[in-house]
Amino acid sequence: MSAPSFTPALEVRGLTKHFGGVFAVEDCSFVAPMGQVTGLIGPNGAGKSTAIDLISGFKLPDSGTVLFKGRALEGLPPHVIARFGLIRTFQAPREWPGLTVLENVVMANWDGRREGFLRGLAGLGRAQRAKAAEELAWAREILEEFGLTKLRNERAGNLSGGQKRLVEFARIRMAQPELVILDEPMGGVNPVLGERMALAIEAFIASGTSVIVVEHNLPFIERVTQHVIVMAQGTVIAEGPFESLRSNQDVIDAYLGELVHQ
Amino acid sequence: MSAYIVSILTEGAIFGIMALGLNVIWGWSGDFDLAYYGYIAVGAYMTLVLTIGPPIAPAHYILGLQLPYPAAVVLAVVSSMAVGLVVGLIALRHLRGIYFSIVTLGAVYVMYVFAGQYVPLFDGYNGLSGLFDPMGDWFGLDYLSYQWFLMALCLVMFGLVLLFMWRLSGSRFGMALRTLREDERAAAAFGRDIYRLKLKGYVLGAGVGGFAGALFVAYLSAFNPSAWSPVEIIVLYSAVLVGGRGNIWGVVLGVFIMGIVVQESTRFLPEVPGHPQIVLALRGVIIGLVLVLFLRFRPQGLLPERRYVDPAPKLEPATRTA
Amino acid sequence: MNEALLTLGFALVTASILALSAVAFTLEYAVTNVANVSHGEILTIGAYAAYLVHQRTGSAIAAAIAAALAGGFAALLMHSAVIGPFIRFGATPTIVFIATLGLSFMIQNTLVIFFGAANVAYTLDPGAPQHIGPFLLTPLDLQIIASAIAITFVLYLVISRTRFGKALRAVSQNRELARVTGINATRVAAATFFLAGLIAGYAGFILAESVGSFNPYFGFSFFLITLTAAVAGGLGRAFGTMVGAVLVGIILEFAGGYVSASYNLAFAFAILAIVILVRPRGLFTNARRTVFE
Numbered sequence: 114m115s116a117p118s119f120t121p122a123l124e125v126r127g128l129t130k131h132f133g134g135v136f137a138v139e140d141c142s143f144v145a146p147m148g149q150v151t152g153l154i155g156p157n158g159a160g161k162s163t164a165i166d167l168i169s170g171f172k173l174p175d176s177g178t179v180l181f182k183g184r185a186l187e188g189l190p191p192h193v194i195a196r197f198g199l200i201r202t203f204q205a206p207r208e209w210p211g212l213t214v215l216e217n218v219v220m221a222n223w224d225g226r227r228e229g230f231l232r233g234l235a236g237l238g239r240a241q242r243a244k245a246a247e248e249l250a251w252a253r254e255i256l257e258e259f260g261l262t263k264l265r266n267e268r269a270g271n272l273s274g275g276q277k278r279l280v281e282f283a284r285i286r287m288a289q290p291e292l293v294i295l296d297e298p299m300g301g302v303n304p305v306l307g308e309r310m311a312l313a314i315e316a317f318i319a320s321g322t323s324v325i326v327v328e329h330n331l332p333f334i335e336r337v338t339q340h341v342i343v344m345a346q347g348t349v350i351a352e353g354p355f356e357s358l359r360s361n362q363d364v365i366d367a368y369l370g371e372l373v374h375q
Numbered sequence: 376m377s378a379y380i381v382s383i384l385t386e387g388a389i390f391g392i393m394a395l396g397l398n399v400i401w402g403w404s405g406d407f408d409l410a411y412y413g414y415i416a417v418g419a420y421m422t423l424v425l426t427i428g429p430p431i432a433p434a435h436y437i438l439g440l441q442l443p444y445p446a447a448v449v450l451a452v453v454s455s456m457a458v459g460l461v462v463g464l465i466a467l468r469h470l471r472g473i474y475f476s477i478v479t480l481g482a483v484y485v486m487y488v489f490a491g492q493y494v495p496l497f498d499g500y501n502g503l504s505g506l507f508d509p510m511g512d513w514f515g516l517d518y519l520s521y522q523w524f525l526m527a528l529c530l531v532m533f534g535l536v537l538l539f540m541w542r543l544s545g546s547r548f549g550m551a552l553r554t555l556r557e558d559e560r561a562a563a564a565f566g567r568d569i570y571r572l573k574l575k576g577y578v579l580g581a582g583v584g585g586f587a588g589a590l591f592v593a594y595l596s597a598f599n600p601s602a603w604s605p606v607e608i609i610v611l612y613s614a615v616l617v618g619g620r621g622n623i624w625g626v627v628l629g630v631f632i633m634g635i636v637v638q639e640s641t642r643f644l645p646e647v648p649g650h651p652q653i654v655l656a657l658r659g660v661i662i663g664l665v666l667v668l669f670l671r672f673r674p675q676g677l678l679p680e681r682r683y684v685d686p687a688p689k690l691e692p693a694t695r696t697a
Numbered sequence: 698m699n700e701a702l703l704t705l706g707f708a709l710v711t712a713s714i715l716a717l718s719a720v721a722f723t724l725e726y727a728v729t730n731v732a733n734v735s736h737g738e739i740l741t742i743g744a745y746a747a748y749l750v751h752q753r754t755g756s757a758i759a760a761a762i763a764a765a766l767a768g769g770f771a772a773l774l775m776h777s778a779v780i781g782p783f784i785r786f787g788a789t790p791t792i793v794f795i796a797t798l799g800l801s802f803m804i805q806n807t808l809v810i811f812f813g814a815a816n817v818a819y820t821l822d823p824g825a826p827q828h829i830g831p832f833l834l835t836p837l838d839l840q841i842i843a844s845a846i847a848i849t850f851v852l853y854l855v856i857s858r859t860r861f862g863k864a865l866r867a868v869s870q871n872r873e874l875a876r877v878t879g880i881n882a883t884r885v886a887a888a889t890f891f892l893a894g895l896i897a898g899y900a901g902f903i904l905a906e907s908v909g910s911f912n913p914y915f916g917f918s919f920f921l922i923t924l925t926a927a928v929a930g931g932l933g934r935a936f937g938t939m940v941g942a943v944l945v946g947i948i949l950e951f952a953g954g955y956v957s958a959s960y961n962l963a964f965a966f967a968i969l970a971i972v973i974l975v976r977p978r979g980l981f982t983n984a985r986r987t988v989f990e
Contacts (some may be wrong), residue, residue, distance in 0.1 A: 191564060192568045193568075200564055201564055202564070203560065207560060208558070210557055211556070213684075227547045228547045229548060232548065234543060266682070266683075407791050407794070473794050477928065481966030481967075481970050482966075489963065605802060605805075609799065613799075653809070656810045656814075657806070659803070659809075660806045667799040670795055670799070671782065
């Protein structure tokens with residue numbers, strides 16, 4: 114693997130995590146470039162989801178480090194990492210089902226000053242009310258962008274799987290993180306929505322959000338990514354543009370190995 | 376007749392405050408907290424020991440500072456918030472669902488046992504008494520007119536608490552609590568500090584409970600372990616459930632309905648001479664049945680939680696991209 | 698040292714009763730994933746049934762059988778009328794938990810209607826205490842310990858050797874999967890509840906014998922200690938629950954020497970809280986349950 118010639122958005126070094134004697138992630142290292150879409154692929158059990166959990170603070174690594182915007186993230190709780198600019202989604206869509214679609218998008222934006230309890234009682238100051246109104250208008254625009262305007266007052270829990278994914282994307286658009294990690298966004302989604310998602314991802318990049326996508330759907334990976342990392346058995350086995358990996362023997366072995374073991 | 380109405384309204388107002396506090400923890404944060412009544416009790420006990428005089432043997436209790444009632448209420452609320460903080464720090468860290476409920480059940484049981492058994496604290500099973508017509512002498516009220524005064528006070532306080540809850544409900548704080556209830560992981564992924572936020576909600580709820588306890592004691596003029604009876608507790612939780620968890624108007628409705636159930640069920644039940652407890656027990660069965668039936672057929676309560684409904688956008692000239 | 702052994706002996710009695718109650722509760726949980734708050738009422742019902750039969754017949758054995766049967770049918774009814782329908786309806790565990798709380802309240806009050814709220818005294822003569830090894834136990838104590846061991850052994854055989862036991866284990870591990878393989882999960886659950894009720898009803902009988910008196914609320918108080926033992930051992934794991942019960946029984950008995958007995962329950966909960974905080978899945982598992990993992 115050649116040294117990266119781009120600015121890293123995220124740098125992972127030697128990440129390791131084991132569960133009761135089994136190494137889910139072992140000495141995993143990679144760099145995700147800024148301003149690009151990086152794919153993270155690999156057979157089942159390769160450790161991709163665990164790696165994401167480790168990076169985003171939902172699990173504690175045994176060792177290793179995660180560098181983001183010049184700061185080490187390992188050991189930090191998820192909400193601190195999120196506030197710092199790294200947001201992730203989950204394998205199943207995790208909307209807030211009892212809230213409306215619009216409420217879901219508005220609440221994607223964390224604002225410590227407006228969310229205090231005393232603020233809640235006293236009400237917002239004039240400047241804050243202006244900000245809130247702006248935020249609401251922006252939320253409406255985002256919903257428009259994703260074609261969710263008609264559903265904005267719907268209970269988010271009533272939506273279909275694909276629609277929930279779109280709500281998730283809308284939330285990310287709202288939060289405007291510097292890096293978003295998408296955990297199998299195409300999972301359980303009608304392939305017809307694939308292009309829409311690809312466009313949404315491109316819109317993320319355009320607005321300054323770097324993207325890491327974990328996916329099993331390889332055509333989708335080919336469509337959206339500029340750089341791909343392949344994991345197998347807890348560690349990175351190959352890196353490079355998608356095309357170059359097609360003929361990479363290690364990659365083929367890893368996937369075939371999965372087929373053989375099934 | 377009107378004395379009956381006065382006491383009903385006073386109790387209803389106090390109960391309403393209790394239910395609104397529970398709604399913060401159970402309705403908004405989504406945690407079925409069984410320790411809640413403990414905070415009401417702390418508020419009640421502390422108000423008593425701060426307003427009555429020093430203990431005269433054979434009674435034992437702490438403090439006995441003879442403070443004016445409003446000061447005692449403030450301190451009582453602070454006490455219940457402190458106890459709530461301790462319980463919350465432990466229970467909210469890692470526990471959810473029934474594990475959380477079980478630990479809070481344990482907490483309230485420990486509180487109950489200490490209040491009832493550890494005599495030096497609140498005179499054990501005898502409990503405390505002696506808070507007669509607080510603030511009545513400020514206005515020169517006799518016994519009868521004091522009842523009206525207390526009712527007005529409680530109704531006003533209920534109104535204030537309701538106002539606070541209404542503001543919080545629509546505020547970002549209230550919404551943030553709800554995101555924790557709906558999906559914690561997603562809330563954390565979008566920057567919410569789950570532990571801290573839940574603690575805030577929990578301590579707030581405990582404080583409101585303590586406040587209700589302080590008012591309750593002005594109404595009862597005494598408090599002891601028998602005031603912690605399971606009936607009161609179940610009626611309170613049923614009120615929040617039946618009316619609609621998360622919806623403050625639902626909670627008020629629930630208090631109203633359970634109040635009616637409790638009152639009216641005794642009216643139509645036969646008196647069995649020589650066995651006074653049968654009527655109470657029958658009422659208990661009915662209340663339990665109401666709870667179970669609602670859990671089965673209408674767990675969201677009568678009034679579902681209100682959501683923000685965005686009005687239809689005004690048609691704008693075609694400056695938007697098609 | 699003698700003191701300690703004596704206390705240990707008493708602890709064995711408490712532990713025996715506790716073990717039966719806790720394993721019954723664990724069975725209920727294992728097969729439905731529901732923490733049945735009205736479990737304590739099964740013991741109370743058993744105690745009342747035994748009392749009634751003993752009044753009529755004077756036979757302790759008849760009383761014991763009555764207690765077990767009453768408990769079994771009560772538990773079966775609980776499952777068929779409340780817990781089963783709630784599960785079928787798709788209620789969350791917390792909702793069912795609250796429902797069993799309401800049920801517990803209803804049952805206690807129903808018992809008050811029929812039997813009154815006052816204490817009922819048991820008139821079984823425990824016999825003179827004898828020295829068995831280092832312990833000082835009455836024949837009643839010995840019966841309790843012996844019967845607890847016997848029942849545990851029989852239960853072990855049922856769970857590990859019979860077809861029903863196999864079905865039980867399947868349902869407790871994975872309900873959906875069990876269904877797919879043709880097992881009628883609901884019927885297995887109902888039968889398990891009956892079995893658990895037999896054990897719990899009997900436990901109520903020996904508890905009442907051991908304490909000497911009871912009232913409609915005594916099962917609920919004991920339930921709180923039962924819960925401690927069950928959670929300490931790991932909800933849903935029968936063997937762990939046994940060990941948990943023995944440990945809790947011993948701790949309570951020793952602590953009871955220093956603090957007045959009325960603090961027993963508070964103590965039990967302190968233990969429970971510590972266990973849940975340190976090892977939410979019980980003392981015998983490796984998994985640590987945090988909010989996210």
